[in-house]
Amino acid sequence: MYSTRPVKIAGMGYYVPPNVLTNFDLEKMVETSDAWIRERTGIRERRLAGRGASTSDLATEAAMACLRDAGVTAREIDLIIVASASPDYLFPATACIVQHSIGAVNAAAFDMEIGCTGFIYALATGAQFVAAGMYRKVLVIGAECLSRLVNWSDRTTCCLFGDGAGAVLLVEGSHGEGLVAFHLGADGSGKDLLSLPAGGARMPASSETVEKGLHYIHMEGKAVFKFAVKIVDAAVTKVLEKCGKTPQDIGVLIPHQANLRIIESACERFGISRDRVVVNIDKYGNTSSASVPIAMCEALHEGRIEKGDLVVLVAFGAGLSYGAAAIIWS
Ligand code: ACO
Numbered sequence: 001m002y003s004t005r006p007v008k009i010a011g012m013g014y015y016v017p018p019n020v021l022t023n024f025d026l027e028k029m030v031e032t033s034d035a036w037i038r039e040r041t042g043i044r045e046r047r048l049a050g051r052g053a054s055t056s057d058l059a060t061e062a063a064m065a066c067l068r069d070a071g072v073t074a075r076e077i078d079l080i081i082v083a084s085a086s087p088d089y090l091f092p093a094t095a096c097i098v099q100h101s102i103g104a105v106n107a108a109a110f111d112m113e114i115g116c117t118g119f120i121y122a123l124a125t126g127a128q129f130v131a132a133g134m135y136r137k138v139l140v141i142g143a144e145c146l147s148r149l150v151n152w153s154d155r156t157t158c159c160l161f162g163d164g165a166g167a168v169l170l171v172e173g174s175h176g177e178g179l180v181a182f183h184l185g186a187d188g189s190g191k192d193l194l195s196l197p198a199g200g201a202r203m204p205a206s207s208e209t210v211e212k213g214l215h216y217i218h219m220e221g222k223a224v225f226k227f228a229v230k231i232v233d234a235a236v237t238k239v240l241e242k243c244g245k246t247p248q249d250i251g252v253l254i255p256h257q258a259n260l261r262i263i264e265s266a267c268e269r270f271g272i273s274r275d276r277v278v279v280n281i282d283k284y285g286n287t288s289s290a291s292v293p294i295a296m297c298e299a300l301h302e303g304r305i306e307k308g309d310l311v312v313l314v315a316f317g318a319g320l321s322y323g324a325a326a327i328i329w330s
Helices: 023-027 034-041 055-070 094-102 118-131 207-211 221-242 260-270 288-301
Strands: 007-015 019-022 045-048 079-083 108-112 138-145 163-172 178-186 250-255 310-317 321-328
Touching: 007 055, 007 118, 007 178, 007 288, 019 023, 023 034, 034 260, 045 163, 055 079, 055 094, 055 138, 055 163, 055 288, 079 094, 079 118, 094 108, 094 138, 108 118, 118 138, 118 163, 118 178, 118 288, 118 310, 118 321, 138 288, 163 288, 178 221, 221 250, 221 260, 221 310, 221 321, 250 260, 250 288, 288 310
Parallel strands: 079 108, 079 138, 250 310
Antiparallel strands: 007 163, 019 045, 138 163, 178 321, 310 321
């Protein structure tokens, strides 16, 4: 961190909707198979938000769980940052909707959109506000309703994504622990590899964009896969360098849950055994900005993270973007 105030995580919470869509359900919707999806991605099932629910609803549930965990009231929150690639609207910000729904009447609120890397960017941003002394309690949320943006007749993308949200509360910590390093990056030359082409100012929604399906997620899967394998390696290496650690020091690796093969490649590269890496892609699929905080919450609840552990978070996604964070658990 570039400041005098150390920053730590004081509470966490997550929410996944109860509706489960299994690979067998998908077999009835598109030409695919449970075996193909499991072998190529590691996904068995995913959760989908209920009818009428949206990203802010999932974010609200995760935020409330986080506040209960931290023993903090909504009125005490100074800032809410929501990372999402599937915000309720282009504007207003989903963070403002969450601010109202949880009753955080004293909080500023804004969104960050940087694809699946959103939570890492939001964590780094939120940490700066605490580190600088501008705010004392910052709620960082990763929340997604990607099921609303997926073309359910496109087998190459519809099997990958799921809905969910995760939240953490950032407060001032003690020196030598908490969020000790970040590494963020982007390569905008890959902007077309993963995008939702229509509905923004570049290509406003029209009957033609709808006919062409340009309001759905488009992804060049193979190219994104290659980028991901390379960049997970580079981002983890950089963040470890920044805090003077080595791969052997990693207690728990929490990667973005996009594809089990990407995660396995990182484990192999860094010599990390499977018991030190958190994997829940089988249950939730790719929940984009929500995947890292959900996995971190589950790992903590399962007793897999202990005080003093070096926890490394890493994510990548649309942009193309990437980021890693190192935490000495406190
Ligand atoms: N069921 C059956 N067959 C399928 C399916 C499916 N669901 N999807 C694709 N196929 C077919 C293809 O049509 C292709 O058939 P063909 O050879 O006759 O043309 C064949 O399977 C192989 O397709 P590939 O795309 O080459 O398969 P690949 O092994 O690359 O796996 C996948 C595809 C899973 C999408 C992979 O490329 C991947 O995970 N990429 C990374 C995605 C990612 O990490 N995204 C993260 C960012 S997300 C964000 O920021 C929102």
